[in-house]
Amino acid sequence: MAPRPRTRRLSRTLLAALVAAAVAVPVSGAARPSAVPAPAPAPLAPLRAATAGELAGRYEVNRAGIRAAERMAARHGDLVRAAALRPMASPARQFLTFDGRDGGRTVEAFGDLARARRIAVLVPGSDTGLDTYGRLRAGAVALRRQLGDRAAVLAWLGYETPGTVSADVVSPARATAAAPQLRSFIGQLRSMVGVGVRITVLCHSYGSVVCGRAASGLAVGDIVLYGSPGTGADSVAGLHTRARVWAGRGGDDWVAEVPHMRWELPFCTLGLGADPVSRAFGARPFAAGPGGHSDYLKPGSLSLANLARIVNGQHPVGEVRRAA
Structure with missing residues (x-):
């Protein structure tokens, strides 16, 4: 007798978790990005x-803080981290926050934030840190x-x-811990720019789990989930938000093969819930083109064009293919 669909899905979820854990354990002894020392950032008033x-x-x-972190990384012998930090200290760069400790926490602004009427906040996914910040x-x-003029x-x-x-990538634990930080940042940003500025959060990959956990407290007009x-x-x-929620996935994105389950265990939650591009989830769909998991913000792509249209308050274009 063939296993029922639910049983097959559960088995795939458990298999994914076990494979991830099995691969992660042998490399856990390797040097981690968080092991590179950095000075505490200078205290800044809101x-x-x-x-x-x-x-x-x-x-x-923050530019001075980046230079100090670069010097400390170099003294520690981590030339990769020092090389990653060096261009970040350029006078042309605009960091609202910078903390080089524990793998890095930063917020960088692109565009003239003082004049912006539309602001997109990018929330990245797995394996994003100072060493891969590019x-x-x-x-x-x-x-x-x-996005064009008057946007940041x-x-x-x-x-x-x-x-x-x-x-960690098959559990919402990291996202649950990150959600208060995202809510706090968006709250400060809203206070800083005023109610007349349109704010959109764009959430990629595991970043969409962070946005999902934070959604009920985000003072934004749109939440966009991609990949x-x-x-x-x-x-x-289930997100308990008044924001419009959008979802899109590229035709060649491997994340389509991720089992969509959530299983509550006594010691943790396994799985990340329903597929955001499915009809049952209920998000507004947008066409993301044929690209892969890392192609959503690729210049010239349909996905980039539609993400910009949503940020600008316009309706996305193109044919949408939805999961069942």
């Missing part, structure tokens, strides 16, 4: 308004160019992202 003068002062303080930055730059993009690296090959393995909820209603 920004009360997004004026050019206040922002310039904030950017300069990928997040490249996507932010591409989105900022696509904020790359929010505000949590310890899980490794793609780790047991998402789940949100920790079974439907949009």
Whole structure:
């Protein structure tokens, strides 16, 4: 007698978790990005308004913090981290926050935040940190160019992202811990820019689990999930948000093969919930083109064009293919 679909799905979920854990254990002894020392950041008062003068002062303080972190990484002998930090200290870069400790926590602004009427906040997924920050930055730059005038993009690296090959990536635990930080940041941003500015959060991969956990307290108009393995909820209603929730997935994205389950165990939660692009989940669909998991912010792509359209308050274009 063939196993029932639910049993097969549960088996796939458990298999994915066991494989991830089995792969993660042998490499757990390797040097971790969080092991690179960095100085504590200078204390900064909350920004009360997004004026050019206040922002310039904030950017300069964080620039000095990046240089100090680069020097400490070099003294520690981590030339990879030092090389990653060096361009981040350029006078052209704009960091609202920077903390080089524990793998790094940063918020970088792209565009003129003081004049912006539309702001996109990028929430990245697994394996994003100071050593791999170039990928997040490249996507932010591409989105900022696509958005046009009076728009800004904020790359929010505000949590310890899980490794793609780790047991953490099949659990919402990291996202649950990160959710208060994202809510706090969006709350401060809303106070800083005022109610007339449109704020959208764009949540990639495991970042969509963070957004899902934070959704009920996010003062934003739109939550966009792309390349998402789940949100920790079974439907949009389960997110408890008044924001419009969008979901899209590229035609060649491997995340489509991730089992969509959530299993409550005595010691943890396994699985990330329903597929956000399924009809049953209830998100507004948008076409993401034929690309893969890392292609959503690729210049010239349909996915980038539609993400920008949502941020700009326009309806996305193109044919949508939804999961069952």
